Amino acid sequence: MPRTLTGLKNNIGTVIGCALILIWCLLPVAWIISLSFKSQESVTNGSPGFFPSGGGGAGWSNYADVLQDDQFRRSIINSIGISLIATILSVTLATLAAYAIARLEFKGKKFVLTTALVIAMFPVVSLVGPLFDMWRTIGIYDTWLGLIIPYMSFTLPLAIWTLSAFFREIPWEMEQAAQVDGATSWQAFRKVIVPLAAPGVFTAAILTFFFAWNDFVFGISLTSTENARPIPAALSFFVGADPFNRPASLLAAGAVVATIPIVVLVLFFQRKIVAGLTAGAVKG
Amino acid sequence: MATIEMKNIVKKYGDGFPAVNDVSIDVADGEFLILVGPSGCGKSTLLRMIVGLEDITSGDMLIGGERVNDLAPRDRNLSMVFQNYALYPHLTVYENIAFPLRLAKWSDQDIDAKVREASKTLDLDEHLERKPANLSGGQRQRVAMGRAIVRDAKAFLFDEPLSNLDAKLRGQMRTEIARLQKKLGITTVYVTHDQTEAMTLGDRVAVMKRGVLQQLATPRELYEQPVNLFVAGFIGSPPMNFLPATVENGQVTLPFGTFPLAADKAAKTEGKGLLMAGIRPEHFEDVSVIEEGKLDSSRTFAAHIDVREWLGDQQYAYVPYEAEAKVQDQLKELARESDSDSLRTQLVVSLDASSNAAEDSDTTLFIDTDQMHLFDPATGDNLTVGL
Numbered sequence: 001m002p003r004t005l006t007g008l009k010n011n012i013g014t015v016i017g018c019a020l021i022l023i024w025c026l027l028p029v030a031w032i033i034s035l036s037f038k039s040q041e042s043v044t045n046g047s048p049g050f051f052p053s054g055g056g057g058a059g060w061s062n063y064a065d066v067l068q069d070d071q072f073r074r075s076i077i078n079s080i081g082i083s084l085i086a087t088i089l090s091v092t093l094a095t096l097a098a099y100a101i102a103r104l105e106f107k108g109k110k111f112v113l114t115t116a117l118v119i120a121m122f123p124v125v126s127l128v129g130p131l132f133d134m135w136r137t138i139g140i141y142d143t144w145l146g147l148i149i150p151y152m153s154f155t156l157p158l159a160i161w162t163l164s165a166f167f168r169e170i171p172w173e174m175e176q177a178a179q180v181d182g183a184t185s186w187q188a189f190r191k192v193i194v195p196l197a198a199p200g201v202f203t204a205a206i207l208t209f210f211f212a213w214n215d216f217v218f219g220i221s222l223t224s225t226e227n228a229r230p231i232p233a234a235l236s237f238f239v240g241a242d243p244f245n246r247p248a249s250l251l252a253a254g255a256v257v258a259t260i261p262i263v264v265l266v267l268f269f270q271r272k273i274v275a276g277l278t279a280g281a282v283k284g
Numbered sequence: 285m286a287t288i289e290m291k292n293i294v295k296k297y298g299d300g301f302p303a304v305n306d307v308s309i310d311v312a313d314g315e316f317l318i319l320v321g322p323s324g325c326g327k328s329t330l331l332r333m334i335v336g337l338e339d340i341t342s343g344d345m346l347i348g349g350e351r352v353n354d355l356a357p358r359d360r361n362l363s364m365v366f367q368n369y370a371l372y373p374h375l376t377v378y379e380n381i382a383f384p385l386r387l388a389k390w391s392d393q394d395i396d397a398k399v400r401e402a403s404k405t406l407d408l409d410e411h412l413e414r415k416p417a418n419l420s421g422g423q424r425q426r427v428a429m430g431r432a433i434v435r436d437a438k439a440f441l442f443d444e445p446l447s448n449l450d451a452k453l454r455g456q457m458r459t460e461i462a463r464l465q466k467k468l469g470i471t472t473v474y475v476t477h478d479q480t481e482a483m484t485l486g487d488r489v490a491v492m493k494r495g496v497l498q499q500l501a502t503p504r505e506l507y508e509q510p511v512n513l514f515v516a517g518f519i520g521s522p523p524m525n526f527l528p529a530t531v532e533n534g535q536v537t538l539p540f541g542t543f544p545l546a547a548d549k550a551a552k553t554e555g556k557g558l559l560m561a562g563i564r565p566e567h568f569e570d571v572s573v574i575e576e577g578k579l580d581s582s583r584t585f586a587a588h589i590d591v592r593e594w595l596g597d598q599q600y601a602y603v604p605y606e607a608e609a610k611v612q613d614q615l616k617e618l619a620r621e622s623d624s625d626s627l628r629t630q631l632v633v634s635l636d637a638s639s640n641a642a643e644d645s646d647t648t649l650f651i652d653t654d655q656m657h658l659f660d661p662a663t664g665d666n667l668t669v670g671l
Contacts, residue, residue, distance in 0.1 A: 173370035176337050179357040180364045181384040181431065191383075195374045 029259075036062050036252035043248045062253035072254060074226040075234035080261065082144050082230060083212035086151035091205045093152075094159030095197070099189060101160065102167035103175075113164075116157035124154065128221045135222055142224045150222070151212040158211075159204040166200025167193065202269050213262060231258040285470055286348030286438040287313050288334060293343035295329050295495075303329045305495040306343075311439075311473060316465055318486035319475045322518070322621065326495040327475045328443055334473060335364050335441050348438055358387075363432035364441040368448065369424045371416040371431075377403075378412040381430040388435065402434040405464070422453045433464070439471040446481065458484065479519055483507070491515050493621060513664040516562045516657060517618050522600060522632045526618065528611040529561035529658060536561065536653060539605045540585040540631075543653050549668045553658045559667070560614070560659040565600065567652040568633035570641050574650060584650050590630070592643045601641060603631040603649075614661055 034050050035043065039058035052058070066072055101109060131150060135141040140149075170193060178188035194201070219233035226234075235254050238247060288311040295304040304326040311317045319327040332338040334345060336357035345352050352360050363384070371380050379386075381402055385395045403409050406426040416424055425445065432440055445461070446454045462485055465472050476482055482489050483503040491498045491506065491514075499511045510516035516524045530537045531553040536545045538561060545553075553559060571584055593600040607615070607629040615629060633649060641647040658667045 171368065171370065173366045173368060174372065176357070177364070177366055177370035177431075178372075178383070179337070180335055180362065182358045182361075182387040182435075184356075184358060187387060192372055 032252045032255055035249055036256050038249050040247055040249050058249060062249050063257070065250055066253045066257060071226045071229075071237070072231075072234055072257075075229050075231045076257070078144070078226070078228055079213060079230040079232075079258075082147050082151070082228070083209050085144070086148045086155065086212045087205050087208045089148070090152045090155045090159055090208045091201060094156055094163050094204060095194070095201060097156075098160045098163035099167055099193065101164045103172075113161075116160050119153065120157035120161075122154075124215075124217050128217055131218075132221055141222060142227050144228050146222050147212075147215075147218055147228060147230065150218050151208075151215065155208040155211050159208055162204045162207065163197065163200050166197045166203075170196050206265065206269055209265060210262065285313055287311060287346075288439060288471060288473065289344075289346040289349075290330070290334070291344040291346070293330065293333060293345065294341045295326070295333060295338060296341045302341075302495050304333070307492070307495075307497045308343075309490055309497065309500060311471055314469045314471055316462075316472045316474065316485060316487045318482045318489040319473065319492060320477065320479060320482040320489055320518075321492035321498075323477060324494070325492040327477075327492050329495075330492070331364075331441055331443055331473060331475045334439075335362050336360050361435075361438050362441055363435065363437035363439075364443065365425075365428045365432050365445045367444045369416075369428040371424060371427055373416050376413050376415055377408060377419070377427050377430075380416065380427055381408075381434050383431060384435045398434050399430075402430045405433065405467075406430050421449050422457065425449060425457060429461075429464070433468065437470070439473065440465070442472065442474040442476075444476055445474075446476070447478070461485065479521060483519070491518060493518075509666075509669050510562075510657065511666050511669055513560060513562070513618055513659045513661075513666075514621060516659070516666070517621075520564060522565050522634075524562045524564050525631050525633075526615055526659075527561045527563070527605075527631070528607055529559045530557065531555075531559065531658065536656070536658075538651075539607065540587065540651075543583045543585075543651060545653050545656070546671070548671050549656070549658065552671070553667050556660070556667070558611075558661060560611075560661045562657045562659060562666075563651065563653075563655065565632045565634035567655040568631075568635070569650045569652075570635045570639035571648040571650050572641075573636040573639050579650065583653055584648050586646055587631070587633075587649045588646050589641055589643060592641065594637070596637065598637050599635050599639065601633050601635055601647075603633060605629055605631060611661075 031050075034052075037058055038052045039061075042052060042057075097112075100106070101113065127150070132141070135146045140146040174192050174196065175188045178192045179185070183191065213230075214232065215230070216232040216236075219230040220236065223229040223233060229237075231254075235251060235258065238251050238254060288309075290307055290309045290311075293304055293307045294302060296302050307326075307330060309317070319330060321327050329338055333340050334347075336352070336355060336359075340353050347360060347362070372383065375383065378399055381399045382395050385398060390398075399412075400409075403412055406429060408423070408426055408430060411419060411423060411427075416427060419427065425448075428445070442461070446457050449457060458481055461474075465485075474481070474485060483506075486503060488500060489503055489506055490500045493514050499506060499515045501509075506515060506519050510519060510524075513526070517526065527538050531545060531550055532555070534545055534547060534550045534554075535542050536550075571579060587603045589601045590604050591602045612629055635641060657669070659665065660667055
């Protein structure tokens with residue numbers, strides 16, 4: 001009896017704890033969604049309820065407005081394109097680099113790893129000024145490339161560290177077996193090591209994509225038109241006609257739209273991020 | 285199918301320590317060669333040099349008459365079974381076995397035929413679509429062997445393939461490997477630290493210690509004519525007994541008494557001071573089970589049996605004795621080298637199962653000094669080899 005009682009107590013504790021954390025995390029999100037369905041007038045007049053009341057509901061009209069906005073549509077395309085390209089490049093490079101770091105003994109290995117870490121710790125803001133000047137001189141200011149390069153350099157270290165940890169977990173015999181079976185180093189890498197490191201590759205890809213997608217500082221400083229402006233920067237340009245009366249509900253709808261790709265991405269890839277894929281490779 | 289010739293192979297690591305030192309072994313076509321030794325003796329390193337996973341510091345490695353020192357593993361056309369099997373966890377059993385063929389760009393039809401043939405040989409038909417993670421240890425072992433036999437490799441290399449299996453399965457797989465090798469008639473090099481595997485599987489056995497080849501011979505020769513103390517102590521279970529001995533006037537003096545020694549053995553060992561006598565447990569017997577008239581009473585002694593282990597078909601008895609500190613040190617060193625631990629100086633004797641020798645009592649034992657070997661304690665060399 002006392003046992004089940006403590007078990008029950010533990011259960012209740014877990015439930016309450018989870019509920020608190022969920023509320024803490026999801027309340028702002030829920031509020032943004034609620035806001036995005038309210039009309040502009042009702043927000044200005046003060047609409048304290050969670051659900052739109054007294055005819056203050058706007059239905060999908062905020063979303064329609066946001067999506068009809070040409071600048072916003074362009075920024076979505078920019079964000080997706082820039083983030084995807086940066087992610088693919090960064091993960092590809094990081095995979096190769098991490099493999100070398102995990103497997104090979106070469107001079108300056110420690111140096112590479114520490115430099116990578118230092119770069120990752122570098123404050124983003126301190127680089128914006130020099131980059132702004134450089135990009136204008138070189139002529140890649142306000143282009144996709146101008147954003148892809150800094151995104152890559154800031155996500156590479158993290159990707160390298162994540163991936164080299166994954167590669168180290170893969171038994172070296174796998175690769176040696178492949179070589180004895182007749183594989184070149186490249187074939188062994190592509191057919192054995194990369195499939196085994198897939199969870200790590202996806203993890204690194206998602207982290208990289210998040211960074212690129214969420215970045216605001218580079219996005220706003222290194223762009224000037226819808227040529228390359230990503231969503232977070234574009235949202236800040238949603239000022240409407242009256243700068244003292246910002247269209248909060250439109251912004252909320254924009255924010256929700258900006259969040260959707262991330263949610264989709266996580267839902268899509270969470271099944272791929274299964275650890276323990278190497279189970280069964282060796283006697284365990 | 286090919287011969288493997290190792291000529292003065294040396295492997296030195298960065299710190300200059302020779303893991304394999306000047307080893308020369310010729311493996312004949314179709315021969316089953318065992319590399320055996322305690323851990324760290326360089327046997328795995330030597331195997332990995334054959335397959336190409338380790339660089340050769342100096343010496344020549346010839347496979348089928350062709351020097352392969354500078355060839356990559358994939359160009360040597362050898363197949364290897366790893367200690368932990370190294371199966372590809374993301375591929376099914378079928379694809380694991382097919383992997384070498386896919387790399388060699390075989391047609392799907394040929395691959396299918398070969399894989400089915402291998403899986404039939406190894407009794408894997410019902411597991412072909414499963415992933416390695418869902419297989420038992422013995423099944424994984426068979427998949428690893430399937431991957432090795434599926435292509436026509438010049439030789440098989442095994443790196444302690446059975447050490448991860450439980451004892452019963454190990455026995456079965458040992459027979460299976462022997463049968464497979466006989467059937468395929470392919471040159472095989474097999475690394476193990478298990479002397480049962482070494483003695484039962486191999487046509488010839490190479491015993492190594494600290495990177496140096498000690499003796500290369502048939503299992504029988506290793507057992508009966510060990511060239512030095514290390515081989516004598518390493519081969520055989522329970523191990524050979526080592527006793528301090530001096531030979532004078534055709535007689536050998538052991539801690540238990542003085543016994544006559546064969547003339548040819550005596551001639552080679554007389555007057556050399558303190559020697560190390562090696563005699564296997566089965567060369568002792570309880571006097572009471574020996575037929576009257578067959579007993580040579582000059583070669584008996586009274587022994588105090590400490591512990592007795594009755595195994596059904598035979599029994600082991602332990603006879604502790606006092607030895608000088610110098611001898612004790614050498615025995616300890618010997619035990620350490622062969623990965624075992626000797627706590628006390630004692631004689632292990634194997635008695636007939638019908639012997640009634642009781643524990644903690646005095647028994648008269650017969651010692652067959654004809655089977656005794658005498659070793660030089662300084663160099664460890666067997667002075668009576670071949671006699």
